[in-house]
Amino acid sequence: MGDFVLAIDQGTTSTRAIVFDGDYRVRGMGQQEFRQHFPRSGWVEHDPEDIWRTTVETLRFALADAALAISDIAAIGITNQRETTLIWDRETGRPIHNAIVWQDRRTADLCNRLKAEGAEKTVTEKTGLLLDPYFSGTKIAWILDHVEGARARAEQGALAFGTVDSFLLWRLTGGAVHATDATNASRTLLYNIAAGAWDDELLDLLRVPRALLPDVRDSAADFGLTDPAVVGAAVPIAGIAGDQHAATLGQACFEPGMMKSTYGTGCFALLNTGAEMVPSRNRLLTTIAYQLDGKPTYALEGSIFVAGAAIQWLRDGLHLIERADQSGPLAEQADPHQNVYLVPAFTGLGAPWWDADARAALFGLTRATGPAELVRAALESVCYQTCDLLDAMKRDWTGGSETVLRVDGGMVASDWTMQRLADLLDAPVDRPLVLETTALGAAWLAARQRGIWPDKDGFARDWRRDTRFKPGMKADERATKLAGWHDAVRRTLTH
Numbered sequence: 001m002g003d004f005v006l007a008i009d010q011g012t013t014s015t016r017a018i019v020f021d022g023d024y025r026v027r028g029m030g031q032q033e034f035r036q037h038f039p040r041s042g043w044v045e046h047d048p049e050d051i052w053r054t055t056v057e058t059l060r061f062a063l064a065d066a067a068l069a070i071s072d073i074a075a076i077g078i079t080n081q082r083e084t085t086l087i088w089d090r091e092t093g094r095p096i097h098n099a100i101v102w103q104d105r106r107t108a109d110l111c112n113r114l115k116a117e118g119a120e121k122t123v124t125e126k127t128g129l130l131l132d133p134y135f136s137g138t139k140i141a142w143i144l145d146h147v148e149g150a151r152a153r154a155e156q157g158a159l160a161f162g163t164v165d166s167f168l169l170w171r172l173t174g175g176a177v178h179a180t181d182a183t184n185a186s187r188t189l190l191y192n193i194a195a196g197a198w199d200d201e202l203l204d205l206l207r208v209p210r211a212l213l214p215d216v217r218d219s220a221a222d223f224g225l226t227d228p229a230v231v232g233a234a235v236p237i238a239g240i241a242g243d244q245h246a247a248t249l250g251q252a253c254f255e256p257g258m259m260k261s262t263y264g265t266g267c268f269a270l271l272n273t274g275a276e277m278v279p280s281r282n283r284l285l286t287t288i289a290y291q292l293d294g295k296p297t298y299a300l301e302g303s304i305f306v307a308g309a310a311i312q313w314l315r316d317g318l319h320l321i322e323r324a325d326q327s328g329p330l331a332e333q334a335d336p337h338q339n340v341y342l343v344p345a346f347t348g349l350g351a352p353w354w355d356a357d358a359r360a361a362l363f364g365l366t367r368a369t370g371p372a373e374l375v376r377a378a379l380e381s382v383c384y385q386t387c388d389l390l391d392a393m394k395r396d397w398t399g400g401s402e403t404v405l406r407v408d409g410g411m412v413a414s415d416w417t418m419q420r421l422a423d424l425l426d427a428p429v430d431r432p433l434v435l436e437t438t439a440l441g442a443a444w445l446a447a448r449q450r451g452i453w454p455d456k457d458g459f460a461r462d463w464r465r466d467t468r469f470k471p472g473m474k475a476d477e478r479a480t481k482l483a484g485w486h487d488a489v490r491r492t493l494t495h
């Protein structure tokens with residue numbers, strides 16, 4: 001075995017596998033998009049076999065790209081789209097329903113009913129989350145209630161629940177291991193993040209039988225060996241974390257006060273709050289950033305559903321651009337005297353507003369408004385939403401320290417957007433050299449567990465910045481722009 005580490009990054013729209021060498025360099029990569037299923041308005045599903053097929057294929061592509069064999073891989077780390085829910089038959093390994101994706105809103109009524117019964121306080125105190133369809137718990141209940149015979153079979157122990165990490169682990173180990181890590185467990189609505197255990201009161205509330213649940217381990221742990229019949233060799237799987245948590249690790253945000261924000265389809269900002277579990281008074285989430293050596297490190301999280309998706313809308317919906325990378329140069333040409341705002345509530349608004357019924361709106365249009373102003377409004381909407389998250393974080397967490405935001409994800413390729421982000425935040429924005437931070441975080445967990453890569457301090461020292469975007473906007477201009485944004489949001493909210 002060499003000291004190469006393989007990370008599987010199973011995301012919402014594509015699956016990636018990346019081979020890293022001992023210097024954290026990407027030596028090979030495979031990526032495949034897969035089909036999104038929208039059976040009804042507000043429903044989003046994935047075929048579990050697509051998730052599995054693209055995982056195995058991208059793993060092979062990454063090895064071929066690196067000119068390596070599976071036996072050269074010392075450890076595997078898994079990172080995944082979070083909350084997406086699968087239930088499968090323990091005997092056959094076959095899922096009993098399509099995966100219900102995190103974006104799916106079908107359990108909104110159940111969440112509203114539970115809220116009306118006053119359940120949200122207990123749920124938030126124990127899980128750090130909100131009663132929103134985003135999380136796994138109500139999706140599990142939905143499958144058990146809608147697939148014939150599922151509830152009885154779940155109670156008999158014949159079925160297994162897992163987020164995507166668990167499902168992949170089960171398949172990669174040939175059905176030998178049913179486990180997850182604390183970060184993924186912390187997104188289910190069933191896991192008590194203070195006690196570090198599945199919670200009977202929550203299981204009763206959501207009517208989920210305990211026999212369904214995986215074993216919860218540290219993020220860096222022994223998760224078993226791959227089945228040679230599946231991937232060609234027995235390789236240790238030694239790290240698992242939800243993708244936003246893995247990005248926090250890949251960005252080496254180990255100290256309280258450090259934060260990262262990932263700009264893909266959506267945007268997810270995590271602020272490390274250390275051993276302290278900080279409850280949010282501003283509708284952020286409290287979550288487990290990562291768990292090492294039996295000790296959870298907590299984070300405050302702000303989740304925004306639309307970031308890069310707004311750029312996709314400019315491209316595919318409005319045809320204002322042909323490629324995402326044309327957006328920054330076009331925004332640069334926008335008329336500075338026009339105050340056009342886009343509130344991108346295409347699927348409602350996430351943190352800190354949590355308004356599922358709000359829909360997107362444009363404000364400030366005049367006859368002079370053209371593509372450049374609309375594109376600028378879309379890019380700026382991502383920055384404004386980040387400002388709202390960071391503002392909520394500052395009010396929730398008084399741990400002090402100067403704000404520096406480490407950024408990653410597809411959108412950070414846009415220099416214009418990153419500069420505007422620094423200007424509107426009035427804080428430096430750091431873009432790292434290795435942009436594959438999510439995969440790097442998963443690889444680090446596995447490599448640390450196997451003693452191949454350095455522990456936290458050494459890894460943090462090795463983190464390299466590519467560019468620092470320094471704030472340069474005048475205070476009164478920033479205040480005026482932010483006031484215009486908040487006015488636009490107020491006019492968009494439904495409650």
Ligand SMILES: Nc1ncnc2c1ncn2[C@@H]1O[C@H](COP(=O)(O)OP(=O)(O)O)[C@@H](O)[C@H]1O
Pocket residue numbers: 011012013014263264265266307308309310311312324325326327328409410411412413414
């Ligand atoms: N140069 C760019 N400027 C603005 N947006 C970009 C640019 N490059 C990519 N994007 C956006 O980034 C997103 C892709 O990021 P990625 O991290 O691959 O997303 P995900 O993992 O959620 O699929 C797309 O929504 C795309 O519109």
Ligand SMILES: O=P(O)(O)OC[C@H](O)CO
Pocket residue numbers: 010011012013080081082083102242243244264265266
């Ligand atoms: O797969 P991504 O990158 O869109 O991330 C999805 C998040 O984990 C959902 O909570």
